[in-house]
Amino acid sequence: xxxxxxxxxxxxxxxxxxxxxxxxxxxxxxxxxxxxxxxxxxxxxxxxxxxxxxxxxxxxxxxxxxxxxxxxxxxxxxxxxxxxxxxxxxxxxxxxxxxxxxxxxxxxxxxxxxxxxxxxxxxxxxxxxxxxxxxxxxxxxxxxxxxxxxxxxxxxxxxxxxxxxxxxxxxxxxxxxxxxxxxxxxxxxxxxxxxxxxxxxxxxxxxxxxxxxxxxxxxxxxxxxxxxxxxxxxxxxxxxxxxxxxxxxxxxxxxxxxxxxxxxxxxxxxxxxxxxxxxxxxxxxxxxxxxxxxxxxxxxxxxxxxxxxxxxxxxxxxxxxxxxxxxxxxxxxxxxxxxxxxxxxxxxxxxxxxxxxxxxxxxxxxxxxxxxxxxxxxxxxxxxxxxxxxxxxxxxxxxxxxxxxxxxxxxxxxxxxxxxxxxxxxxxxxxxxxxxxxxxxxxxxxxxxxxxxxxxxxxxxxxxxxxxxxxxxxxxxxxxxxxxxxxxxxxxxxxxxxxxxxxxxxxxxxxxxxxxxxxxxxxxxxxxxxxxxxxxxxxxxxxxxxxxxxxxxxxxxxxxxxxxxxxxxxxxxxxxxxxxxxxxxxxxxxxxxxxxxxxxxxxxxxxxxxxxxxxxxxxxxxxxxxxxxxxxxxxxxxxxxxxxxxxx
Amino acid sequence: xxxxxxxxxxxxxxxxxxxxxxxxxxxxxxxxxxxxxxxxxxxxxxxxxxxxxxxxxxxxxxxxxxxxxxxxxxxxxxxxxxxxxxxxxxxxxxxxxxxxxxxxxxxxxxxxxxxxxxxxxxxxxxxxxxxxxxxxxxxxxxxxxxxxxxxxxxxxxxxxxxxxxxxxxxxxxxxxxxxxxxxxxxxxxxxxxxxxxxxxxxxxxxxxxxxxxxxxxxxxxxxxxxxxxxxxxxxxxxxxxxxxxxxxxxxxxxxxxxxxxxxxxxxxxxx
Ligand code: SF4
Ligand code: FES
Numbered sequence: 001x002x003x004x005x006x007x008x009x010x011x012x013x014x015x016x017x018x019x020x021x022x023x024x025x026x027x028x029x030x031x032x033x034x035x036x037x038x039x040x041x042x043x044x045x046x047x048x049x050x051x052x053x054x055x056x057x058x059x060x061x062x063x064x065x066x067x068x069x070x071x072x073x074x075x076x077x078x079x080x081x082x083x084x085x086x087x088x089x090x091x092x093x094x095x096x097x098x099x100x101x102x103x104x105x106x107x108x109x110x111x112x113x114x115x116x117x118x119x120x121x122x123x124x125x126x127x128x129x130x131x132x133x134x135x136x137x138x139x140x141x142x143x144x145x146x147x148x149x150x151x152x153x154x155x156x157x158x159x160x161x162x163x164x165x166x167x168x169x170x171x172x173x174x175x176x177x178x179x180x181x182x183x184x185x186x187x188x189x190x191x192x193x194x195x196x197x198x199x200x201x202x203x204x205x206x207x208x209x210x211x212x213x214x215x216x217x218x219x220x221x222x223x224x225x226x227x228x229x230x231x232x233x234x235x236x237x238x239x240x241x242x243x244x245x246x247x248x249x250x251x252x253x254x255x256x257x258x259x260x261x262x263x264x265x266x267x268x269x270x271x272x273x274x275x276x277x278x279x280x281x282x283x284x285x286x287x288x289x290x291x292x293x294x295x296x297x298x299x300x301x302x303x304x305x306x307x308x309x310x311x312x313x314x315x316x317x318x319x320x321x322x323x324x325x326x327x328x329x330x331x332x333x334x335x336x337x338x339x340x341x342x343x344x345x346x347x348x349x350x351x352x353x354x355x356x357x358x359x360x361x362x363x364x365x366x367x368x369x370x371x372x373x374x375x376x377x378x379x380x381x382x383x384x385x386x387x388x389x390x391x392x393x394x395x396x397x398x399x400x401x402x403x404x405x406x407x408x409x410x411x412x413x414x415x416x417x418x419x420x421x422x423x424x425x426x427x428x429x430x431x432x433x434x435x436x437x438x439x440x441x442x443x444x445x446x447x448x449x450x451x452x453x454x455x456x457x458x459x460x461x462x463x464x465x466x467x468x469x470x471x472x473x474x475x476x477x478x479x480x481x482x483x484x485x486x487x488x489x490x491x492x493x494x495x496x497x498x499x500x501x502x503x504x505x506x507x508x509x510x511x512x513x514x515x516x517x518x519x520x521x522x523x524x525x526x527x528x529x530x531x532x533x534x535x536x537x538x539x540x541x542x543x544x545x546x547x548x549x550x551x552x553x554x555x556x557x558x559x560x561x562x563x564x565x566x567x568x569x570x571x572x573x574x575x576x577x578x579x580x581x582x583x584x585x586x587x588x589x590x591x592x593x594x595x596x597x598x599x600x601x602x603x604x605x606x607x608x609x610x611x612x613x614x615x616x617x618x619x620x621x622x623x624x625x626x627x628x629x630x631x632x633x634x635x636x637x638x639x640x641x642x643x644x645x646x647x648x
Numbered sequence: 649x650x651x652x653x654x655x656x657x658x659x660x661x662x663x664x665x666x667x668x669x670x671x672x673x674x675x676x677x678x679x680x681x682x683x684x685x686x687x688x689x690x691x692x693x694x695x696x697x698x699x700x701x702x703x704x705x706x707x708x709x710x711x712x713x714x715x716x717x718x719x720x721x722x723x724x725x726x727x728x729x730x731x732x733x734x735x736x737x738x739x740x741x742x743x744x745x746x747x748x749x750x751x752x753x754x755x756x757x758x759x760x761x762x763x764x765x766x767x768x769x770x771x772x773x774x775x776x777x778x779x780x781x782x783x784x785x786x787x788x789x790x791x792x793x794x795x796x797x798x799x800x801x802x803x804x805x806x807x808x809x810x811x812x813x814x815x816x817x818x819x820x821x822x823x824x825x826x827x828x829x830x831x832x833x834x835x836x837x838x839x840x841x842x843x844x845x846x847x848x849x850x851x852x853x854x855x856x857x858x859x860x861x862x863x864x865x866x867x868x869x870x871x872x873x874x875x876x877x878x879x880x881x882x883x884x885x886x887x888x889x890x891x892x893x894x895x896x897x898x899x900x901x902x903x904x905x906x907x908x909x910x911x912x913x914x915x916x917x918x919x
Binding site for chain 2: 058061062065076077078079080081082083085086095097133135136137139140141142144145146147148149150151152153169170172175176179182183184186187189190198221248250251252284285287288289290292293391394395396397460461464506508510511552553554555559560562563
């Protein structure tokens, strides 16, 4: 008999949103009801912020400006490196500058629908409200957004919407927004309100008397493991897409901070919700270390197609119009090439599964600009997408102006993350989670240009307003290393580092990472089934077992040791992978990026089961060999009515 | 950028059919900031021309770990040319033979049998941490000295109340694409950080929002780069030639112009 995969615990609910007022009033009401912290008292309170991406960088800067003592941690050399820097396309805001019928309510509605009715109405409405303030803030910081000749801000449309609400800075929007936050952060560092910890990685959370009171971190240069204390801890450490080894994440992006906090009591919500982005450069070979996204803004002008016939290996330019299948335009006539990401990705997978894929291994589809170049001229296409075309040429050695690009879906974003309430507080009092690291706003699928919006909403506007309610009771009693909980956490980290160094087996951390990633992509990727998930759940414990008995890490723990860093991250990915598969297995429905082969409509679209699964799955960790405990947060739709998504 | 001169290859061309390259690498090994370093020779075989330069170093490192050796430390993160974390001297050129980041350099730029020298950025304000990894925090301190607009969260006016001519906004964007990689410093015979500083001064100086702090910004950022020990700029232009983002020498003229104006107007660096 198979072991029980999980048990069901008490339901969980968000109690912080003031549901007694209308949805449009809830955020201002929440701010009004929450207690404030007197400016004179803020100096006495310390907040740790881990991560310096859009969420963490903006939060640390804003809390510093407000007068708190902030300690900021990041693993790279500079806060400007955080992977938000790589976001290309844009940031949504309900400004309605185009006068095309946009509004806060429409952005709210589309985000709920785009998330396939698996996100919280209250959080999403707040996100839409705050979106407009973000643009104001970023413009004032000097972010060089694209403009029109009259000097006004330009907008474009993005997958999954019919209005133009996306603000952008050529194909480098994330970079420019991040530099805005980074510069604000550096200003606070110079002012002395933010203490910096570069090249330092959080390895454990210190929980004292039920409150998050600090972290254990390793200085990646000296290897020193030390404790840091505060009145509250904010995790802004990003998503866990690198569980798949190949993804569009940075090489260092990892789940360690959130996973170790999970093991200290923070529930992990919807881990199986991962976003596979439809427009990435296909894999070239076994040595491949990461995948590169081509902004989906390309789908505004590029047309996606494959040959009608299987195994057609002709040069794409020699395939006549009549023998091409522009399958997105064919299947989804009203959205065409602009369908949401999950739908575009799965459609690409389907045509490749039929044997109509192009390029090495048949894992690719064409993204063709011939029409756009014909209609607009090469210079116009170059002005819009030049940097993306250059990047494509650089990586593939092919000229996308002359021959269609080849693209294939790749792991890009994780909608799941640590569970938080409306205040962005986790199930551990005093630990807040912001940005991609939390599960909050995107449900089962994130719309394009919404990640930057959420990161900055959380960091600039939401967290700094909600954390005051918690800090109103601070400062708390001083904690130091003599406290048993701190000593235990410190010891725990030292032991696990030493354990990895002592194994001296025969396999590198990267080889385990590659094996795990391939397994997850095959079994828990774009399509999951009972069978594939059970296979993965059989295999992952074996990988874990081998990892802890056959790992090889050279060097020592007292120096700059990148192999050791990776080993620690891979150890956490292995554990997280197992929870992802359990979550994916238990959710016997398809929704957004979670596509269960057993749950589809006759024409192959995702089939939700609202009756049984309209809830957030919040998982509680239990010590080894005990199955995780599922806590359900029921999702109620007061404003947007549950409906089958249709983009046809 | 490297669009091949003889046109695009057929897209059904299988890269696995190409023969791998065998290369000799001479890599700078240095065990810590104060340790003495030296070049060490390694061989790598069967390198695909489609690999990135860093993927080639991954192959070397997997090999070294399996032999029980210490892998070569090098900085990298995004591997898509945007975070600015990567960067090494390749055959004496910052980021190697193409005008791109080290992570975006591909092995098709090399030939079978080549010997490749790989060294860290060489500049005293960028001390070596280990092997090819250097400490570039001096750049952050230059930004701290004034590379920002002071606008606390929540105090911003409505976005459309600030109009920016497209020409200025586009030019500001071009300067703002600097990724802080440090290649300009490494390429400069004087180890000057002028291009990096000028990129930020230009970005913010072109925006109406950046005007109130314009004079103080330039004098303080320039004073900070001197304090960090970066060399003086003598307009040689190696920086811009090595810059993966194509930051132009015009930014330096603009900085000089701003600096002169600021000094005439009485702006003085904070001590
Ligand atoms: S100016 Fe160019 S070379 Fe210098 S740091 Fe910026 S991007 Fe790198
Ligand atoms: S690794 Fe990010 S720019 Fe090269």
